[in-house]
Every structure is written in C-alpha cells, then in structure tokens.
Amino acid sequence: MPTELSTEILVLGGGLGGVSAALAAVRLGRKVVLVEELDWLGGQLTSQGVPLDEAPWAESLITSQSFAALRAGIRKHYQDHYPLTPRARADLLFNPGMGNVGTLCCEPAVAARVLDGLLAPFVSSEALIVLRRHRLTGCTTHADKIVAVNVTNLEDGTQIVISAALAIDATETGDVLAMADVEHVLGAESQSETNELHAITGPADPLDQQALTWGFAVDYLPTEDHTIDKPTGYEAFRAIKLDFWPGSQFGWTVSNHVTHEPLERRLFAGDTDDEYVFDLWHARRILYRRNFLPGAIASDITIANWPQIDYWLRPAVGVSPEEAAIALDEARRFSLSFLYWMQTEAPRHDGGVGYRGLRLRGDVLGTSDGLAKQAYFREGRRIRAEFTILEQHIGVEARAGQRAAELFPDSVGVGAYRIDLHPSTTGRRDTVDIDTYPFEIPLGALLPIRVDNLLPACKNLGTTRITNGAYRVHPVEWSIGEASGALAAFSLQKMVPPRAVRQNPARLLDFQATLDRLGVLRRWPTFDALRPGSRRGYRPPAQ
Incomplete structure (x- = not known):
C-alpha cells in the first residue's frame, strides 16, 4: 500500500524555482514538502551544469535578497574551503572560474552544497521535508483542484500519495501541467495569435521547441x-x-x-x-x-x-x-x-x-560519465494564464517609442535578460536574439485560467515561446519561484485561493508588502535596454 503524506504546500521539482518557492513558503511559516527526481537540488545551475547567466547588474545587489544570499554563499564556500591566492581572497567580486558568461561561474557541486545549506535549518525544524530521488507518477484532480499526487521512490520503488492545500509545479518541463490536465501551451505560438514580431508565421506548432x-x-x-x-x-x-x-x-x-x-x-x-x-x-x-x-x-x-x-x-x-x-x-x-x-x-x-x-x-x-545529470531544457509546457507576457511588453523593437518595459501594477518580481531562442527542433528557425528592457513578473502570469490550487515556479509561467527566452534564466526562475512560494503561503494565511489575491486591490497591496519584507525587488531602477554585448557591464541610461 502507498504511504500517505499530507502538507500545506507541495513543491514538485527541485530546480532553482522549486528551491526558492520552498524557501519563501517556509520563511512565511508554512509546512512544505519538496519533491525532486535527482539527488541534487538546483536544476539548471547544478544538475544541468549551466553557470549563472545574469543581467549586467548582478553585482549591484539589485535583485531578490534571497538570490543575493545564494550568490554570497557560493563565494563564501570557496573562501572557507579552498586554497585561494591572496589576490583572489581579497577580491570582493571573486569569480571562481573567471568565465566570461558571468561574474560568478562556479562548480555545480559547490552550488548544490550551498543550496542545501539555505534549506538546512528548515529541514532540521521539520518545516520542510525534501524527498530526493522521487519521481512524479500521477495526479488526482477534482473539479478545479489538484487533490493529490503520486510519487515513486527511485531507490526502492515505494510509492507515496501526497495531498496538499496548494501545489507548485517546478518541474523542468511543466510535467504537472500535462499530468493534471491543466490548460497549457507547448512549442511555438502563431504570429496571428500573439501579434509578436518574431513569432512564427503559419499555424502554431507544439513540436517547434528550442534545442x-x-x-x-x-x-x-x-x-x-x-x-x-x-x-x-x-x-x-x-x-x-x-x-x-x-x-x-x-x-x-x-x-x-x-x-x-x-x-x-x-x-x-x-x-x-x-x-x-x-x-x-x-x-x-x-x-x-x-x-x-x-x-x-x-x-x-x-x-x-x-x-x-x-x-x-x-x-x-x-x-x-x-x-x-x-x-x-x-x-x-x-x-x-x-x-x-x-x-x-x-x-x-x-x-x-x-x-x-x-x-x-x-x-x-556528480556523475561517473562526465555528462550533466540531466539535459538543459530551454523550454517546456507553459500555463495558459490569466495574463500572458508578450514580446510587446518587453522587447525594444516591439515597444517602439517607449523607453522601458511594461509596468505591471501586480508586479511580484523582476528579471533582465535578452530574448534568446536557440534553433528549433523543426530545423526551420535559426537563433532569435532580441533586445529587451529589464522587465517585471506580473502576478497574472502565475495564475492558471482554471485550476485554483496550482502555481508555476519556473519557465512554465504565462509567457509565450518568444518571451520565455528571457524568463528562463537563473535569477528570473528564482524570482518566479519565490513569488509563487510566497503567494501560496499568503493565500493559506488569508484562506483565499491565489487568484483572489490579484482580484482584490487591497489584498494585492498586502501581498506585495509581504514580498517587500522578504526582500523581493518588484521594480527596476532606470536602466538601458539589454543590447548585444551588454551582459558584461552596466550601461547608463540614455540622456
């Protein structure tokens, strides 16, 4: 017989979005179970072996403060345990690998240890249960809610049925969306549907996916x-x-x-x-x-x-x-x-x-063959959301005459990255590389159009395939997860479904104040667009 487990918030997937969702929820006093198929947490930063890819302002502390703590923890790990040269030890912006993709290129194994350390106090206090090497195998739904999920222990084959008031999909490819029949989009939307400058012409194609x-x-x-x-x-x-x-x-x-x-x-x-x-x-x-x-x-x-x-x-x-x-x-x-x-x-x-x-x-x-534990998926399933982020909201060319990205009254976080799409699986589309403005994460993009107790925590939020190319990177995924974890906790505290937070202006302001107290940045200072080559440094705003 399967073991039964009940919790307040269930996070399915232990990538950066899953970790930040769990961390935000337990910091707000909720009980959380985090399920991860692999033995490492961290997703793209660790198991997929993708060094931090960030905005030019990564070292300015203009970011989520919990993400800043992750970055500081990585540097401290090297300072505490590695034989650094005096010059490296004195460098406040120490970059372990000096990789030129970013200012903090580190070993995936080190990042995995630091992520474990961030969660450790909550594991010890039993606010958080982390189930590693457990695979999602089924979902039970009723009406507009996910009632329970089935997970299988990959070590011994035992099964657990987990029920929760709220579930968060932090899987790398939006697996919960498919398993629970949550309305979602996969692959490329048609330009006729989104009116985006760089969307594909002709019909939408769910198998047109980034490499x-x-x-x-x-x-x-x-x-x-x-x-x-x-x-x-x-x-x-x-x-x-x-x-x-x-x-x-x-x-x-x-x-x-x-x-x-x-x-x-x-x-x-x-x-x-x-x-x-x-x-x-x-x-x-x-x-x-x-x-x-x-x-x-x-x-x-x-x-x-x-x-x-x-x-x-x-x-x-x-x-x-x-x-x-x-x-x-x-x-x-x-x-x-x-x-x-x-x-x-x-x-x-x-x-x-x-x-x-x-x-x-x-x-x-963390492997014997030299390859990463899993492939780096640049996109997966995306919820059909109450609000969908379009190229028109963040793209420079698509916002002709504007000097910034769209300002969302329901902003719950920020991000900054170019729209960066790799060649597609159809073989018919080259890379797409589009100037963007630093952008916000609207709460509406975290709310499925129907299901009441599920939230996305990574690149499965309400973007198009075009804007997904800007919202998929490390710090943005962290901020998406943090917002969803905090929203789940806030909704339980107020005893309302997550969508009710956005529907009520006073409640929305209350939730945004909660995010502010957590150290979440919801508005950008004025920065120039992310244009070619601008990853490596701050560009002052045009006068």
Whole structure:
C-alpha cells in the first residue's frame, strides 16, 4: 500500500524555482514538502551544469535578497574551503572560474552544497521535508483542484500519495501541467495569435521547441591522452548542418548567437593570464587554476554548454516516452561526439589537430560519465494564464517609442535578460536574439485560467515561446519561484485561493508588502535596454 503524506504546500521539482518557492513558503511559516527526481537540488545551475547567466547588474545587489544570499554563499564556500591566492581572497567580486558568461561561474557541486545549506535549518525544524530521488507518477484532480499526487521512490520503488492545500509545479518541463490536465501551451505560438514580431508565421506548432543541450565538464592535461571511445553515430553527427550556419555544426566558427557580433569564436585560445579571452573554453569556465595557490589545481575546468552541442534533431517534450528516450539518448551521444571531435579533429590554436588532453570531469557534475545529470531544457509546457507576457511588453523593437518595459501594477518580481531562442527542433528557425528592457513578473502570469490550487515556479509561467527566452534564466526562475512560494503561503494565511489575491486591490497591496519584507525587488531602477554585448557591464541610461 502507498504511504500517505499530507502538507500545506507541495513543491514538485527541485530546480532553482522549486528551491526558492520552498524557501519563501517556509520563511512565511508554512509546512512544505519538496519533491525532486535527482539527488541534487538546483536544476539548471547544478544538475544541468549551466553557470549563472545574469543581467549586467548582478553585482549591484539589485535583485531578490534571497538570490543575493545564494550568490554570497557560493563565494563564501570557496573562501572557507579552498586554497585561494591572496589576490583572489581579497577580491570582493571573486569569480571562481573567471568565465566570461558571468561574474560568478562556479562548480555545480559547490552550488548544490550551498543550496542545501539555505534549506538546512528548515529541514532540521521539520518545516520542510525534501524527498530526493522521487519521481512524479500521477495526479488526482477534482473539479478545479489538484487533490493529490503520486510519487515513486527511485531507490526502492515505494510509492507515496501526497495531498496538499496548494501545489507548485517546478518541474523542468511543466510535467504537472500535462499530468493534471491543466490548460497549457507547448512549442511555438502563431504570429496571428500573439501579434509578436518574431513569432512564427503559419499555424502554431507544439513540436517547434528550442534545442536542448546536454552539457559536460572537462579539464585539459596537454601531456596526457584522455580520448574517449568514438560515440555511436559520430560520423552522422559530425556532418550535421543547418542551412543558416556556414558549415557543419561542429566545425562552424561564426555565430551571431554566441558572440552577438560576427566575430570568430575559437575553441581554445591557449593557456593565458588574460582575464577576458573570447573562445569557447573561457565562456563557461567554472574553475580558474590561477585563482588558487600554485599546485592546488592542475587545470582549469570548463563546462561545455555551447551552440555546437545544441540538440534540435527531434523534440523531447510533448511526445511519447519512447520518442523522448530516443531524443535524450541522441542528445547525449551528440555531446560526446563533439568532445570526440575536439579530441581528435579540432584545429588547434597552435596549428595542430585535436586536444587529446581534454578530460571529462564528472566529479564536478556528480556523475561517473562526465555528462550533466540531466539535459538543459530551454523550454517546456507553459500555463495558459490569466495574463500572458508578450514580446510587446518587453522587447525594444516591439515597444517602439517607449523607453522601458511594461509596468505591471501586480508586479511580484523582476528579471533582465535578452530574448534568446536557440534553433528549433523543426530545423526551420535559426537563433532569435532580441533586445529587451529589464522587465517585471506580473502576478497574472502565475495564475492558471482554471485550476485554483496550482502555481508555476519556473519557465512554465504565462509567457509565450518568444518571451520565455528571457524568463528562463537563473535569477528570473528564482524570482518566479519565490513569488509563487510566497503567494501560496499568503493565500493559506488569508484562506483565499491565489487568484483572489490579484482580484482584490487591497489584498494585492498586502501581498506585495509581504514580498517587500522578504526582500523581493518588484521594480527596476532606470536602466538601458539589454543590447548585444551588454551582459558584461552596466550601461547608463540614455540622456
């Protein structure tokens, strides 16, 4: 017989949005159960191996204060436990990897430890129960509510039926939405439906989804040979080409997506002291050996999460389990094929061929094979919400004559990222890279049109596929989850469904005041648009 468990708030998914939702709810005095399929919490930052990708103002503390605590905790972990050089130890903006994608590129294993530390006091007090290695297997619904969910322990096969007053979907691809028959959207909307400048023409296509990426970690020991076995399908993968790229996917060197400029992006520019080298190796470097005392670290470590391993051959969401398994297996072999190409065929920076000293580092990703624990899904199912965020609300071109994103009276958080879409699984659409203004998260985008006791906590909120490209990154996901966790707690306190908070102006103001007390930023200062290259620093507003 299944074990039964009851709680006030059930968070399904332990990515950044799930963690922040649980943290906000327990901080507001509620009982929470958090369910995660993997052994690590953190999602894209940890299990998927994607270093923090943030706005130019990441170091200004203009952010959720709980997210700032996560960032500070990561730096403190290195200061407390690693043999830093005096210079690195004195650097208030210490960047462990000196990766040029952001100002805090760290090892996924370190981020996982820090996230556990943020939740630890609430686990000890029994306000929070964390069920790791448990998979969602079913939902029971009645009328417009989720009554209970079934989860299975992946270690021993035991089943638990969990009931809760409110449920939060923090799964990576919006699994609860499908399982509970919650109205949702998948893939690309039609331009005729949304009137967005960059939406697809013709009918909507649920299988037109952004490429996913299965990342891996490597270091480089030039005097050694760590060449992997040739992956099955290598020759076919090596020859893959999209019409809008200048060469095969492995071999092309010009990418508007990676550089935002027509610059050559080399694989590896060589071992250098330069702080900012524009090659793939330095893009997502998570450990820079010169930050540590001589001899402590043998090599830099980098995360391969690059366009060359974008997997777009077939969709993995909204298809049968068998089709999804095929897609994910291909994605893994596709990534390993690029590593094999780098080891054996890639043109070297010194004129040779192949970097045989590239070594998989699964230890920093918590795996034995060197690949991340799971693929990085850039999009999944999105709720049909009371309010849908459109390109017209945040895109610079779509807001001609405006100087900022739409101001939402029901704002419950902020975010800042360009609209960044990778090639689609239909193979017909190139990357989409659109200037945006720093934007807000409206409460209406967190409210399903029908179901009363479910909230989204990550990229499954009410965006379109276009705006999802700006709302999917780490700090925005954290803020979405934090708002949903706080909303769930507030709704229980007031004994009203979440949508009633938005419907009543006085209640909305009361909830926003609660967010303010939690340290949630709901309005941006005046900043310039996020234009090409603006990730790396603040741009003063135009006068």
